[in-house]
Amino acid sequence: MKRVWIVFKKEVLDNLRDRRTLSSTIISAFFTPALLLGLIVVLGRTLNVNPDEKALRLPVSGGEYAPGLIDFLEQNNVEIVAAPADPAAAVKEGNEEVVLIIDPGYPEAFLAGEPAPVEIYLDNSRQSSSASIQRVRGLLQQDSGMLGMLRLQARGISPSLLSAISVGVRDVATPESQALIFLNMMPFLITLNLFAGGMNVIIDATAGERERGSLEPLFINPVKRWEFVIGKMSASLPFAFVTLGLVLLIFYIGFQIIPVEEYIGFSMSLDGRSLFNIFLLCIPEVLLAGALQMLVASFTRSFKEAQTYLGFLPLIIGLPSMFLTFMPVKSQMINMLVPTYGQSLLFNQILRGESVPVEYWVTVSLTTLALTVVLTVVAIYLYKREQVLFAKA
């Protein structure tokens, strides 16, 4: 046990003197919060500006064929302008969000009581135009429906016959839960940081030793391999925890400084208690990351190779949490049996301000620790093989 401490002490000192380790710790700690807060500032504005407040600028050609429709649009806060010569190109290039073309056959069809042809040009792939497109479509449908009803009534038929089902929509999304699209990204970002913090230490202590040729002389010391594995693995932990703590701290400060409310239209809270709980939840996950990195590093021949493989690890491990960004799932006990995924679900819940059941917390931590032990045992076995010196896996 004493030798574990000696190995730990040496690796920590060695890595504290390494600019590569320190800069990667600090840069990654700043990068994540900066990314998320940046997204809030940039995306928050485009997504959340209320489209009904502004007049919608709509290029129209053939307005003279449908004066009734034009009147209706103008009454609904639409500013009618002349359409460009080539509407398809204008929309495609993004000069216009949406263009309305009224067919010369409109008056004739309208008078005959047939569907009167109009066309709208739009680009569905352009996120920022979606509000304008929806508004134009809605207004056209509204006008069409109103005229249809008038026609039915003129023929003595009740328009309500047309509606077989009456749909009432009640949107229960609170402003805060809309803001969670941003918070939903956090589990993934936290997973990334968990792995990033200790990665360089592990690489330096494994593939780095091999590349420098210092592994063979090291193994000619009366130290058991498990002592080396545990010592080197634990040396990564202080770096991982400091990185994680920094990330959460910068998040906290960022949310205090940046007027988030101004950008997304409502307040989004991220209090110290939630962040502290997240940190606690992360502890077993950091241990797991260390064991997994140690194991994978046993196969790598050089610093660069180790960086490549270990760099991919968090992306693979974080994949489930990345899905959570787009489709949040309610946590269930069964999910708690899956290390890292279980934590991500709970991070999400904490960020939503919901309470986390203690048994969930305990279960996910225990399964994570169990997996850590298994991986560590496998890693020790791998470092006992003589091939580890030459890394011919």
Place this chain on the structure above:
Amino acid sequence: MIEVKQIQKSFGKVQAVKDVSFVAQDGQITGILGPNGAGKTTTLRVIYTVLNPDGGSALVDGFDVRRDPQQVLRRIGALPDAHGLYPRLTARENIRYYGELHGMSGKALEDRIQSLAELLDMGEFIDRRTDGFSNGQRVKVSIGRALVHDPQNVLLDEPTNGLDVMSTRAMREFIRSLRDQGKCVLFSSHIMQEVSALCDRIVVISGGVVAANGTPDELRKATGKENLEDAFVAAIGSEEGLTK
């Protein structure tokens, strides 16, 4: 004392060591001489326990490398072929790390490092980080850390590789001083002059087997050659791969 008994070791289809046996006595310098790829490094690696022999065994002061590797490791100090240092640690810290792994600490350890620094003439750079050290300085630090626990058995794999003339001379002096302290010194080389200048006993390895084993005089007698170099060539059976 190191006893090697009929060890064998293969890597895949390549049989690096087929049958090597010899004894290296305390108070003697035993040289393993052989062309590149003869199995010298593999033999040493089996003795310092980083490789398991496929067959046969090696004993260090009576401890079997397979059954008691920890006991063996306590009794040897080795300079392997690859002897990288930690560039962000000073020479002293590099040596201290190994001393601590051997269970040394406190004043005993610091005194030992200081005496090694004087013995190996490291005073000038002992407290500098090893990044940018010359080859000679690196070898000195590597030897310092290998001998920090004052082992009875010293294994050196091509210790003069890449050293200049002055450093080589100093290294030879140092190896002789180890012998004079009664240590068992085992070192490998592919350089004939070096082996003949230093060794009390010579084990010639070629193609994974022992081609000849004895004192320089015995070798000359056995092969009927006056010149030691000719004796080597006769023992190996060809001039291939033997550098002067």
